[in-house]
Amino acid sequence: MELWGHSADEWGRRHRLEDHLRGTQERARRHAEVFGAGELAAYLGIVHDVGKGACSWQNGLLRAEASGGRVGVPHKHAGTWLADKAGLDVFSGVVFGHHGGLPSKAGLEAALDEADNEQSSLVQEAIDRVAARVPEILDGPDFPVWLEEAAARDPLVVEVLVRMVFSAVVDADFLDTEEHFAAAPRREHPVRACDLAERFEEGLRAKLARRKPTPVDGIRRRVYAQAVAAAEGPQGFYRLPAPTGSGKTFAAAGFALHHAHRHGLRRVIVAVPFTAITEQNAQEYRDLLDRQGEEPVVLEHHSGVDLDDGDDAPEHRWAKLAAENWDAPFVVTTTVRLFESLFDRRPAATRRLHNLAGSVIVLDEVQSLPDGMLVPILSMLRTLTEHFGVTVLLASATQPAFFELSPLRDISARDIITEPAPLYAELSRVDYEWWCDPAPSLQQVAERAARCASVLVVCNTTAQAGELHQKIQRERGAGKGPVLHLSTRMVALHRKKTIEEIAGLNAAGAPVAVVSTQLVEAGVDLDFPEVFRAFATAEAMQQAAGRCNRSGHLDKGRVVVFEVAGEDGRLRTGGEFVYGAALGATRAYFGPGRALPDDLEALSRYYPVRFTGKGVEKRGEEIQKARTDCDFPKTAALFRMIEEHTVPVVVPHAVPEAESRVRQVIGLLRRGVPAGGLLRELRPYLATLPKGAVGRQAAGLLAPVAGDLCEWLGDYDPLRGIELSDSQEYVL
Known part of the structure; x- marks a missing residue:
């Protein structure tokens, strides 16, 4: 009697279980060979569906095929039991979790107890029937040769290897199943990142030839040249400490692609903090790397990309399939999607992880990583660089002191810009002015900003931004250009159109006043002669300054940092509400009579104090403990990039x-x-x-x-969106 793995496809052909197990085995082997775990993944692949060999499961499949219902018979215990008996310990959870997600050790032990007791007859029957056709399920694999030594140095390497092997197996399972129902194998992307360096150079030369020259072009060329030169170095951690407007977007990609070429790496993953930057950067990279009539190489993958809208165009179908497992040589995503995938336990979220091996991960605007998640994030990145062939580039105008935190304290990064201080001095395009003592009223800020021809005002809270926008509207009057607004009280499409309108007015040199929350700061390519910024953390103030005189057409732009006093004289800037203890660390080093936000020496003293004050090490302990225990459900529950307020x-x-x-x-x-x-x-x-x-x-x-x-159900203002007058809640 034949054993089946899946029901009939549209042509009436069922999927033989033997074929599915061997197909998953070979795919899992190829996926995991990149990080030296091919045999381990192959074995888990060939046993993952052994439980389907039981008569009750086979009969259930035939019933489900006729009725369209579910099989209703568990099939995970047999393969899990085999893996455990082969001495694979926690790796047995890869089999048990290949549908529902990686279990905890306690959950795995409970499953094995079931396999030995109430499920034992079902388990043994399935093993016997499948072994008659696939005898190799009875032969366990060896662990990767590098694992014992690596685990002695890094207690979390086993946890990361479980995740990577799980990814390799579940992706192989998905792909083999898909091939059965589609009656055709999915072709792997024919291009690797290491093949794209020259294409990128050609595209960049063409783009620069079309672009209107700016006074900072020479500096940008030098930064780019240093990035390409640094790409010849060994794999590991790199930093790109480049001020805003220095061409960091292209320099980071240039480094990544030339580094991939130097080391034969498979892909580049660029992760940025906000969707708006993702869309902007993805289009820039697409213009340089994608070629008409050829398979796309740039995949844009984040929550704002609709991959299920029924569009059957070839490029859309490619993006939908590639997003499942990041089978693309150049991926642009968000830091939320990247890291929540790395710490998730579900198959759909984790099947792309094996494709991180042998890659360059570019973390842009790295100062935006949440302080409370830094310890597990940096620990994960270190394990990936040391054992999975990954290079990490940390790009930011304000490089945080990550290498003073415990996961990285005993190693160092290579700096692409070896002497950043002269570059920051050369690219200084603004003068700062502190307007804090005495602190102005909100009305005074509005009056002064309204007199500027073009100005950006950045607030800490949505309530303050809305109130200030209304005041500037009244003060500015007609004939002086529009007064626009940006916050997440506006729907996403409204924000997108507003940013496009502002960029068009900037490019035309037309007057415009904009009042925004912090969402305008990181990476949004706007350019104002004057910027007003509510007092905030040093990196936030510097990011706001990056929207001032961005292209260097002025001798100096002006950045006014203000604190607002209410009628009772108390400060009402909202910074404490948004930034908490980090604002106290900022006040210790930056402000009137202290350093400016772009002072590199002051920043080097500020970050350690900030991280200590916010208890960064303490906040990461619980997640690290769950990881050490291989408690995958608890880790996933604890790891949250975004506070859900x-x-x-x-x-x-x-x-x-x-x-x-x-x-x-x-x-x-x-x-x-x-x-x-x-x-x-x-x-x-x-x-x-x-x-x-x-x-x-x-x-x-x-x-x-x-x-x-x-x-x-309420009103929606055509400029400000939803208005709630008394809320001080910050929403990015």
Whole structure:
């Protein structure tokens, strides 16, 4: 009697279990050979579905095939039991978790206890029937030769290897199953990152030839040349300490691709903190690397990209498939997606991890990584660099003192810019002015900003930004250019269009006043002669300064750092609410009579104090303990890149031309239609509100849609979006 692994495809052909096990074995082997664990992954691949050999599972498959229902018979215990008996210990969880996710040790022990007791007859029957056709399931593998020595030096290397092998096996399982139902294998991408350096150079030369020259072009060329020269170095950690406007986006990619060429690496992953920067950078890289009529090489993958909208164009289908496992030579994503995948336990989230091996990971705007997650993040990156063939580039105008934290304390990074201080001095395009003592009122800030022809004002809270926007509107009057606003109280599409409008006005030299929260700072390519910034952390103030005289057309731009005093004389800037203890560390080194935000020496003293004050080491201990225990569910629950203080709200009337379709989608979700693609369709029309304000102010103005998503029933200002007057909650 034949054993089947999957039901019939549309041509009526069932998938033989023997073929599925061997197909998964070979794919898993290829995936894991990159990091020296090919045999381990291959064995886990060939035993992962052994449980399907039981008669009850086979009969269940035939019933499910006829009815369209589920098999309803567990099949994970047999392969898990085999792996454990082969001495694979925690790696047995790869088999048990290949559908539901990596288990904890306690969960794995419970599963093995089941396999030895109530599931024992089912387990043994499945093993006997499958072994008759695939006898190699009874032969366990050896561990990678490098593992014992590595584990002696790095107690977390086993945990990371489990994740990487799990990724290799579940991706192999997905791909082999997909091949059966599609009746055709998915072809691996024919291009590797190491093949792209010359293509990048050609594209960059063409782009620069078309671009209007700026006074800082010579400096940017020198920065780029240093990045390419540094790419010849060995694999490991690198830093790119380059001030804003120095061409960091292209220098980082140039380093990554030339480094990949030097070491034969497979892909480059560029991770940035915010979706808006991801979209911007992905388009820049696409212009340089993708070629008409050829398979794309740049994959843009983040929550704002709709990969389920039914578009069957070849490039869209390629992006959808490549996003599943990052089978692309150049990936642009967000730091949230990258690191939450690295610390996740679910198959769909982790199947791309094996493709990180043999790559360059570029972390842009690295100062934006959350302090509380730094210890596990840096620990993970170190393990990847030391054992999985990864090079990490940390790019930022304000390089945090990461190498003084415990995971990196005994190693060092190579600096692409070996003497950054002269570069910062040469690229100094602004004069700072402190407006703190006496602190002005919000009205005084509005009056002064309104007199500027073009100005950007950056606030710490949405409430302050909204109030200041209204005041500047009144003060500025007609005929002096628009007064625009940016915050996450506006839906995503509204923000995107506003940023495009601002960029167009900047390029035309037309007057415009913009009041924004911090979302405008990191990487958004805007250029103002004057910037007003509410007092914040040093890196936030410097990032705001990066939007001032960005192209160097002025001798000096002006950055005014202000603190607002309320009627009672108390400061109302909102910085303490947003930045907590980090703001206290900033005040110790920066401000009137102290250093400017771009003072490198002061920054080198500030970061250690900031990290100590915020208890960075202490906050990482619980996650590291869960990782040491290989408690994958607990690690996933504890690791959160974004504090969940906000709730998403859909505003159907924010974009009138889309209102009808948005309301239709809301109706479908309320009727219980599966949410995946529908939720992605709503993303351009989502804003966020602080949880506290939802119960306090928004009562009666919100209607539930699905999960924690609500519909906003109140007014939507065409410039400021949703307005809640008394909320000081910061929303990026």
